[in-house]
Amino acid sequence: MAYLDHAATTPMLDVALEAYVATAREVGNASALHGAGRQARRRVEESRERVAAALGARPAEVIFTGGGTESDNLAVKGIFWARRSADPRRTRVVSSAVEHHAVLDAVDWLAAQEGAEASWLPVDALGRVTPQRLRAELATAADQVAVITTMWASNEVGTVQPVAELAAVAAEHGVPLHTDAVQAVGQVAVDFAASGVSALTVTGHKLGGPAGVGALVLARDVAVTPLLHGGGQERDVRSGTLDTAGIVAFAVALETAVRHQQQYAARVAALRDDLVTRVRQAVPEAVLNGDPNDRLPGNAHFSFPGCAGDALLLLLDAQGIACSTGSACSAGVAQPSHVLLAMGADSARAGSSLRFTLGHTSTSAEVDALIAALPEAVDRARRAGGLRASR
Amino acid sequence: MVPDGVGKVVGVRVLAAMSGGVDSAVAAARAAEAGHDVTGVHLALARNPQTYRTGARGCCTLEDSRDARRAADVLGIPFYVWDMAERFQADVVDDFVAEYAAGRTPNPCLRCNEKIKFAAVLDRAVALGFDAVVTGHHARLGADGLLRRSVDLAKDQSYVLGVLTREQLSRSMFPLGDSTKTQVRAEATRRGLAVADKPDSHDICFVADGDTRGFLAQRLGTAPGDVVDDATGEVVGRHTGAYAYTVGQRRGLHLDRPAPDGRPRYVLSITPKTNTVTVGPAEALAVSQVQGRRPVWIGGPRPADPVECEVQLRAHGNVVSATVAVTGDGLRAELHQPVRGVAAGQAIVAYRPDPAGDIVLGSATIAA
Numbered sequence: 001m002a003y004l005d006h007a008a009t010t011p012m013l014d015v016a017l018e019a020y021v022a023t024a025r026e027v028g029n030a031s032a033l034h035g036a037g038r039q040a041r042r043r044v045e046e047s048r049e050r051v052a053a054a055l056g057a058r059p060a061e062v063i064f065t066g067g068g069t070e071s072d073n074l075a076v077k078g079i080f081w082a083r084r085s086a087d088p089r090r091t092r093v094v095s096s097a098v099e100h101h102a103v104l105d106a107v108d109w110l111a112a113q114e115g116a117e118a119s120w121l122p123v124d125a126l127g128r129v130t131p132q133r134l135r136a137e138l139a140t141a142a143d144q145v146a147v148i149t150t151m152w153a154s155n156e157v158g159t160v161q162p163v164a165e166l167a168a169v170a171a172e173h174g175v176p177l178h179t180d181a182v183q184a185v186g187q188v189a190v191d192f193a194a195s196g197v198s199a200l201t202v203t204g205h206k207l208g209g210p211a212g213v214g215a216l217v218l219a220r221d222v223a224v225t226p227l228l229h230g231g232g233q234e235r236d237v238r239s240g241t242l243d244t245a246g247i248v249a250f251a252v253a254l255e256t257a258v259r260h261q262q263q264y265a266a267r268v269a270a271l272r273d274d275l276v277t278r279v280r281q282a283v284p285e286a287v288l289n290g291d292p293n294d295r296l297p298g299n300a301h302f303s304f305p306g307c308a309g310d311a312l313l314l315l316l317d318a319q320g321i322a323c324s325t326g327s328a329c330s331a332g333v334a335q336p337s338h339v340l341l342a343m344g345a346d347s348a349r350a351g352s353s354l355r356f357t358l359g360h361t362s363t364s365a366e367v368d369a370l371i372a373a374l375p376e377a378v379d380r381a382r383r384a385g386g387l388r389a390s391r
Numbered sequence: 392m393v394p395d396g397v398g399k400v401v402g403v404r405v406l407a408a409m410s411g412g413v414d415s416a417v418a419a420a421r422a423a424e425a426g427h428d429v430t431g432v433h434l435a436l437a438r439n440p441q442t443y444r445t446g447a448r449g450c451c452t453l454e455d456s457r458d459a460r461r462a463a464d465v466l467g468i469p470f471y472v473w474d475m476a477e478r479f480q481a482d483v484v485d486d487f488v489a490e491y492a493a494g495r496t497p498n499p500c501l502r503c504n505e506k507i508k509f510a511a512v513l514d515r516a517v518a519l520g521f522d523a524v525v526t527g528h529h530a531r532l533g534a535d536g537l538l539r540r541s542v543d544l545a546k547d548q549s550y551v552l553g554v555l556t557r558e559q560l561s562r563s564m565f566p567l568g569d570s571t572k573t574q575v576r577a578e579a580t581r582r583g584l585a586v587a588d589k590p591d592s593h594d595i596c597f598v599a600d601g602d603t604r605g606f607l608a609q610r611l612g613t614a615p616g617d618v619v620d621d622a623t624g625e626v627v628g629r630h631t632g633a634y635a636y637t638v639g640q641r642r643g644l645h646l647d648r649p650a651p652d653g654r655p656r657y658v659l660s661i662t663p664k665t666n667t668v669t670v671g672p673a674e675a676l677a678v679s680q681v682q683g684r685r686p687v688w689i690g691g692p693r694p695a696d697p698v699e700c701e702v703q704l705r706a707h708g709n710v711v712s713a714t715v716a717v718t719g720d721g722l723r724a725e726l727h728q729p730v731r732g733v734a735a736g737q738a739i740v741a742y743r744p745d746p747a748g749d750i751v752l753g754s755a756t757i758a759a
Binding site: 317318384 | 430469471473514515518519520
């Protein structure tokens with residue numbers, strides 16, 4: 001099998017798996033006061049320190065959550081609520097047109113339910129949000145902006161955003177900026193303090209840890225209203241019994257991924273560049289989407305003109321090759337990607353795209369398998385056409 | 392590859408259309424067991440699945456999609472969802488409304504087979520390298536290439552498949568035709584398919600509450616007009632939209648006065664041009680000749696001379712013996728006994744009685 005969908009989830013690292021199993025064998029609620037509880041608490045706090053050190057943050061700034069979606073919701077809604085409470089005029093939310101649904105839908109929800117006024121920063125043809133656009137957006141009524149949220153790197157097309165520059169613009173106006181760095185950590189250098197962002201989302205299963213555990217790194221001066229009320233386990237911001245084993249495995253994976261990031265990126269980018277070159281040779285009309293230079297090392301995202309992405313996926317899947325068309329709705333129906341549409345693609349091009357993402361287990365044999373299967377798949381998919389009515 | 396005894400060879404790649412119901416799940420299971428390489432596809436037909444009916448009445452809810460996926464899991468076959476909502480809207484739903492607006496009575500299941508399942512889906516499947524589409528329809532399709540009624544006459548669906556061409560049938564598989572519904576349910580239980588006791592779907596899947604008249608009124612608006620007595624030409628009532636009536640209908644006419652003879656009156660015809668519904672006594676409904684358009688002949692070469700056969704004039708309707716002649720673009724049936732309630736827009740399907748299952752000879756759309 002050729003697994004080319006590491007951006008969806010990547011295999012757990014052995015060290016993380018071993019840490020998970022070892023910790024899961026131990027009993028103890030990290031909030032309990034006896035010896036077993038203290039032992040669990042110690043593991044959580046050691047993990048917090050590891051995560052903080054790896055991300056350039058202080059331990060107190062790390063809030064463990066149930067993963068990327070929760071972290072994004074906590075940041076976007078929580079900072080909005082807290083800042084609006086402090087000043088009722090702050091009802092604006094500034095985001096970008098290419099966010100993951102965990103941010104996109106949270107902002108939409110604030111607009112629909114909380115009277116927020118959402119602005120969506122447009123992107124250029126490579127999927128980049130520019131500091132100029134953010135500056136223009138903040139030129140008027142910046143004092144009414146509750147929160148800015150722009151991702152570190154695109155989960156779909158792999159474009160890496162100028163996050164530090166965006167954060168600097170936000171800081172000029174004293175507005176906190178949250179960034180979804182789920183796709184970035186372990187792939188590119190991510191330093192919370194150096195980036196100047198106020199909040200950063202990271203999750204375990206994209207970097208070799210388990211799914212269902214992640215963190216929101218939150219600067220200490222940023223107030224946030226909780227989503228989940230209860231025992232107040234995490235800084236009174238997030239309640240719920242701590243998943244000690246998951247947190248330990250997450251921290252081990254994150255620390256390992258960050259430590260090896262440079263050599264990982266060099267190896268995987270070389271493999272990815274080979275994939276891109278050979279896809280273009282095999283299918284000359286294929287269009288590489290996203291920034292050709294500032295992109296995640298494992299990401300290759302193409303449009304195949306005249307093909308439906310879901311047909312290509314089916315045909316490659318039948319050859320044991322796993323890849324992705326992008327976002328899917330609850331019924332499993334592929335929707336045209338809002339990211340590609342925001343980049344100026346028409347719905348035909350958006351619907352003809354396929355994402356191949358490499359990771360720590362990727363080999364050149366997997367790229368070979370893709371290249372062997374791709375031309376016939378493209379040929380067949382082109383003959384099959386799309387699903388939309390032709391009229 | 393060797394013949395499997397039902398006209399297809401084993402080891403071919405087939406696409407199983409899986410609605411989330413018990414029939415299509417067992418059909419896919421049988422195809423896989425016969426040695427075919429089966430891929431399951433659920434057709435998402437509703438533009439916004441949540442707005443369509445909930446529960447197990449229809450065929451296009453999120454729950455149905457999940458049920459189909461779980462059946463595919465149990466069978467160990469790949470599974471995908473194909474978004475056919477746009478085509479379904481254009482070719483089935485819009486057609487349904489337009490047909491009613493034109494005073495005819497369409498059969499959307501038949502149209503869906505003709506335009507979606509055995510056209511758009513089949514074409515795409517073939518282009519993607521599949522050899523055939525397998526569905527859970529209750530009908531027999533044998534090695535002789537002939538389409539026959541199911542052994543379960545109560546569940547027989549050969550009528551709604553009668554519009555398919557020989558080319559379409561040559562790339563279709565109906566593995567359930569030799570089984571009764573009871574047997575299919577028992578087999579689903581045996582195979583561990585959770586849909587084994589899921590209720591049958593019925594009615595029209597895209598009419599959420601079964602209220603066809605309300606569905607049409609929403610789309611066509613109200614258009615008040617006269618209900619006219621056929622014999623006297625007298626206005627005997629008012630209606631709010633002629634499209635809401637079907638030839639043969641007796642209930643819901645809301646006539647102002649009873650017929651002089653005191654006998655019930657039925658809808659005899661609908662005239663969209665004048666927005667008139669014409670009513671009359673039961674015997675005036677009887678027709679002994681039916682004209683069809685767009686004929687399809689699959690039971691052999693197109694007959695040069697009239698053929699003695701049986702015809703069925705609506706889904707689950709009785710058959711009547713007839714003499715059927717096929718002309719260039721039409722079909723004419725002389726019924727050997729008069730039939731009441733023949734509605735334009737429905738299909739006339741011709742059968743040749745056969746001990747091994749009545750054989751579909753051909754079909755046409757009943758003309759006004």
